[in-house]
Amino acid sequence: MAAFTLRLPSGRNAGWLSLFSFTTGKHAPTLIGGVVLALVASLPTPAFSILLGQIFNEFTLFGGQEITNHDLIRTTTKYCVRLAVLGAISWICNGCYYVLFVIFGELQVANARTELFDGLLKRDQEWFETQQDGTRVYLSSLQGHIDDLQKATSQAFGLAVQYFFRAIVSLILAFYTSWNLSLVTLAGMPVLSAIISFLSSKMNASFEAQKVELAKSSKIVDSATTSIDAVKSFNGQLIEHRSFVASIDKAAVCYLRRARFTSLQIAFLRMMSFGMFIQGFWYGSSLATSGQLSAGEVLRTFWACLAAAQSFEFIMPQAAVMKKGKIASLALRNALSDRADGKAPGLLDGAICPDVCHGDIEVKNLSFSYSSQPDRLSLNSTSFFFPAGETTFVIGKSGSGKSTLGQLLARFYMPTSGEILIDGHPIQTLSTNWIRKNVTLIEQRSVLFNESVFMNIAFGSRDHSRLRKPDIQGCIDLARLEGTIQAMPEGMETCVGPGGNFLSGGQRQRVAIARARLRDTPILIMDEPTSALDGTNRVETMKAIREWRRGKTTIIITHEMSQILDRDFAYILEHGSVVHAGYRHELEE
Incomplete structure (x- = not known):
């Protein structure tokens, strides 16, 4: 574009x-x-x-x-x-x-x-x-x-x-x-x-x-x-x-x-x-x-x-x-x-809105390059399959293209070539509003607004104005935020500052996880969701996320093998291409 x-x-x-x-x-x-x-x-x-x-x-x-x-x-x-x-x-x-x-x-x-x-x-x-x-x-x-x-x-x-x-x-x-x-x-x-x-x-x-x-x-x-x-x-x-x-x-x-x-x-x-x-x-x-x-x-x-x-x-x-x-x-x-809808010519918003999102995702020969670097492919003819109701990992070093994949699945960008299918529907034929309602992306640098902790979590609901503190308590418990909130001068009403600058990196990530828990969409994409947490909090938070996401499509993008269990399927990316794919024990072999 x-x-x-x-x-x-x-x-x-x-x-x-x-x-x-x-x-x-x-x-x-x-x-x-x-x-x-x-x-x-x-x-x-x-x-x-x-x-x-x-x-x-x-x-x-x-x-x-x-x-x-x-x-x-x-x-x-x-x-x-x-x-x-x-x-x-x-x-x-x-x-x-x-x-x-x-x-x-x-x-x-x-x-x-x-x-x-x-x-x-x-x-x-x-x-x-x-x-x-x-x-x-x-x-x-x-x-x-x-x-x-x-x-x-x-x-x-x-x-x-x-x-x-x-x-x-x-x-x-x-x-x-x-x-x-x-x-x-x-x-x-x-x-x-x-x-x-x-x-x-x-x-x-x-x-x-x-x-x-x-x-x-x-x-x-x-x-x-x-x-x-x-x-x-x-x-x-x-x-x-x-x-x-x-x-x-x-x-x-x-x-x-x-x-x-x-x-x-x-x-x-x-x-x-x-x-x-x-x-x-x-x-x-x-x-x-x-x-x-x-x-x-x-x-x-x-x-x-x-x-x-x-x-x-x-x-x-x-x-x-x-x-x-x-x-x-x-x-x-x-x-x-000039571009009232913010899209390049030909990238029209789809009109298909399926009644149910099962969460089956298939990526075929996907290639993508950013407009700032059109000659460099962040993803190069890469294919994936993320089955509905399962947790799948995407592993790679910095610059391997794993974060780009998450943004493409959330339709922040459109592929240069190839296609992405959600429940068998090409992503460009699906309504953008439908995708936003059914796909949540948590990025490594979590975006917070200059509002209270409560409002930043409540924004995960489309009807956030009617929410009360008891309505988000379960989300706070899952993200292990209770101790952090109690230590704040005004509790959940404490303002997090512009971009969440008053919070540490780990606290921002946990607020983003709590917000995603409130949304609870059929498809969740997490890009380094616990990278800023200490070891204990990381393990406990991942356990809670696994329990919450049981039976739902979850894609976890990371660079660490320690979070992957034997029953988890993983893709390993290098230079925009899949070099290995399989369960953990297969990858170790």
């Missing part, structure tokens, strides 16, 4: 509709309400232009002694009250639409997180192992994209919608009042639009390069902190620091390049705004002098054009945030759609 990488599409390939990749019908009322309120919130600014023009007309009439001082005060008071009402309406609508867009953004990221988490859980184990930068860096990249999506679909989107409506309404008002003055005032807009489009195209490459460098720096941090003991042992702090700083410096260069383009965009917008003053007042004064427009109409037109230009200026920073958001949204959607 080829390694999957999170793709960062260019801005020109990511349409604005990609911002709504995670929008559902349930989000529509929030979005529509926010858009409507943003439209209403955009109206006070054009209305202010109208009132300002009327007030200016009154002052013009007063200057020409056409109205009295009393008339001026009475009229301007009326207009000031209207301005206050407009301000109150604007305050209420701005607050309401802002809240709705924040809610809309949170709905988007909640949906994105849910879909991504569900998609990650469906991926095969091999997919996680083939991430070039590691799973942590990949998840960090996903989180960064989710943050970008949240910012783009909440505040930035809401402000852009409001400013856009304000610009359109202001332009309509300006052209309605005086189309010729509006054209002269906005004469520089086409040139400005071309410049801004050119600068925007230059920003995309810088944005993508910055993402790549940030991913590299995250990989350095992840590897250094994960292996901090080795870094300190070899005095590698300075080396790791230099690598991190070099990567961050490259990311900073990309960011500064993008910031320069953004600054140029804003600078050209400001230049256009000042140019509007010169053009507008020059041509407006000539129109007023010739009597084609009143002073109030000139001011109304100019103010509306200025409001439209400022709105476009305010849109630019929000557009930059939304540009990041649309790229992030498309990248997240690609992460889901």
Whole structure:
């Protein structure tokens, strides 16, 4: 299976509709309400232009002694009250639409997180192992994209919608009042639009390069902190620091390049705004002098054009945030759609779910190689037969392929060639859920969650939320955990730490055995299940496991012959092939 990488599409390939990749019908009322309120919130600014023009007309009439001082005060008071009402309406609508867009953004990221988490859980184990930068860096990249999506679909989107409506309404008002003055005032807009489009195209490459460098720096941090003991042992702090700083410096260069383009965009917008003053007042004064427009109409037109230009200026920073958001949204959607089920092409989940699992396993000419080492076969044309209801051993040195066999039987991977049959059914035709319900794999490095001892054992049950301590007591006794639990400060409620780090290797193995006992599946595969236990506990635990697994299919992978009894059948692996097979006394001979 080829390694999957999170793709960062260019801005020109990511349409604005990609911002709504995670929008559902349930989000529509929030979005529509926010858009409507943003439209209403955009109206006070054009209305202010109208009132300002009327007030200016009154002052013009007063200057020409056409109205009295009393008339001026009475009229301007009326207009000031209207301005206050407009301000109150604007305050209420701005607050309401802002809240709705924040809610809309949170709905988007909640949906994105849910879909991504569900998609990650469906991926095969091999997919996680083939991430070039590691799973942590990949998840960090996903989180960064989710943050970008949240910012783009909440505040930035809401402000852009409001400013856009304000610009359109202001332009309509300006052209309605005086189309010729509006054209002269906005004469520089086409040139400005071309410049801004050119600068925007230059920003995309810088944005993508910055993402790549940030991913590299995250990989350095992840590897250094994960292996901090080795870094300190070899005095590698300075080396790791230099690598991190070099990567961050490259990311900073990309960011500064993008910031320069953004600054140029804003600078050209400001230049256009000042140019509007010169053009507008020059041509407006000539129109007023010739009597084609009143002073109030000139001011109304100019103010509306200025409001439209400022709105476009305010849109630019929000557009930059939304540009990041649309790229992030498309990248997240690609992460889901490329391999939504986590399987390579052709490895479809089977649909067969037998009513009963007898536990008969047959392996025919099985070969397998990991994606990281495609030329090296971990298993080479190997055949096995594990009869139902019996305990069978697989013995081999490190690197012989015995652990790989266990992972293939649990369908964590699919064979390169050959086939695996469970009760006569090819494993690829069986439902993955059915396999998980009937096959348990205990690996040498037992996986524990950052939960209590009780919960780590209870997770072996699909209905773990209803379990109580007496329900798992038998599992604790089998794994000989009673003394360990009594010595813990909070007993079974003691947290085991991330990955079970608060427990010793032997304690982790015994918790995993207790969890497997609770599951009690027809097929159990144990990979070095007692390797970290002392001699006494190892013998007693194996006795308990044999008693528990009597009459059930059990495969024990180990490198020790001491655990094998005379009646046990065993396979001996070397370099991915079976070199000996038989009962213990036959192997000794």
